[in-house]
Amino acid sequence: MYSLILKNAKIVDDSFRFADADIAVEGDKISEIAPGLTGGEEIDLTGCVLVPGFVDVHIHACVGTDTCDADPDGLAKMCAHLVTKGVTTFCPTTMTVSHEEILNALKTVKYCMDHPPKGAAIAGVNMEGPYISLKNKGAQKGEFVKDPDFKEFKELYDACGGIIKLVDIAPECPGAPEFIRQASKLCKVSIAHTLADYDCAKHAFELGVAHATHLYNAMPGLKHREPGVVGAVFDDPRVRAELICDGFHIHPAVLRVSFDALGKDRAVIVSDSMRSAGEPDGISELGGQTVYVKNGQARLKDGTIAGSTTNLHQEVKNLVGWGVPFLTAVQAATLNPAREIQEDERIGSIKVGKFADLVALDSDLNIRMVVARGKIAVDNKE
Known part of the structure; x- marks a missing residue:
């Protein structure tokens, strides 16, 4: 029965x-x-x-609560909200904050994985920062940006029981090559918040980087004589790339071009959402910085984009409306992200x-x- x-x-x-x-x-x-x-x-x-349950591997926050709050009740609130949007698995994502805040967030996520709240399941953590470029930090807080430090990362990884599924890096920073070689043995390493050119990005892929965080955003774009990080990603079949599909971070026409370039197996839809996702417009917070949300668009005071207020279900609907095939969009929100966090034997299809x-x-x-x-x-x- x-x-x-x-x-x-x-x-x-x-x-x-x-x-x-x-x-x-x-x-x-x-x-x-x-x-x-x-x-x-x-x-x-x-x-x-x-369709399979959606898998969001890059989400900081929603409904007023953030991963870096290190609050089990807050994470439970995220789980309860996300499942109403069809997200059945996600990776709470940390920001470039202090070492102590990252450690506390990781330990809190581990606690919630051991004592699962109702709703969406937590698969592990995505560490967006602190090993990024100060000159292309986006909405990350500059005072906590630092060069890649594998010893520190390994201590964090061990302290939370190895639940880190993704870690970001700007490959042009001092110490990056050794960090990539070592960290890629433990989890997926992603290129992010970087000023790397095409050659630097390609070298990082040779060393073990196999993921790109929010493609186009906080990285050199594709130009006809300067392919940049975006061109390097398109040019390397080993690399999957995140796309924020709210029509604000990336123009719908560019999303269509990107899905064509990446093919059905390499595009990964993410929300990169912050506290205001699922909340009304107004003043919010991300990584210790004040964020102003108007018409669903989140920005710092200087106009820098500060995460999104969307969710994977809305992004799939957006893509279909913009001309991306339904099955392609669904795979990018389910199996492809599941593969990125090595969970595709259990979820994603x-x-x-x-x-x-x-x-x-x-x-x-x-x-x-x-x-x-x-x-x-x-x-x-x-």
Whole structure:
């Protein structure tokens, strides 16, 4: 007897093609995928498409709470909110703040992984900073920017039980080559907040960098005689790249070009959201700096973009509206990020044996239902 059977929806299968089949859930896993299943609580999802739960590997904050607050209740609030947006797994992301604040945040995330709150599951931590370029720090706080220090990073990694899944680096900084060689043995190393040129970026990829943080933002762009970091990423099939798809960080036309250049396997949709995600416009905070949010756009006082207020579900809808194929957008929000944090054997696609993390979308791509780890977390009945 199955605990749950999702019936009559079109599903996005493990190859990211449409299929007509029911999905049976037993416990927290997908136990069978086939037409005409019976033998459990049956949910009729006629007219819907079932996609894997979204995976956000770069998210600082939402609904007024931030990873760097190092507050278990705050992280629980994030988990509860994100699952309503179809995000079933995420990586709380730290900023360039003090060593003590990063350490406390990492330990708090580890505590919440050991004592999971309800809602979206926490897969590990993304460390955005402090090993970045002071000259291209964006909304990161300059006083805490420092050169790459693998010894310090390893101490942080060990202190939190090895839950760091991604760490950012500006490869032109002193000590970067050795840091990349060592850190890439422990987690994914990402190029970020950098002034590196094409050659420097390509060398970093040879050393072990395999990810690019919020492509285009806080890095040299693509020019016809200066390919920059963006050109280096497009030119190297080993590297996946994050894209913030709110239409503000990157123009929709550039997003279409980028998805064409990266192909279906290398684009990773992220929110990079801050406290104001899920909140009204107004004054907020990010990494110890005041942020002003107007019309959903977050900026520092000097006009610097300061994270986003979006979420992966809205970004998938945006992309489809801007001409990116639905299946490409879905894979970029599910399997591709799961691969980046080495969790694709458990999440990221609809396959027997994987966690039952599923989102039912109606014909307008609105969320009809969210199943997280086999339990119905959201049921927006018509």
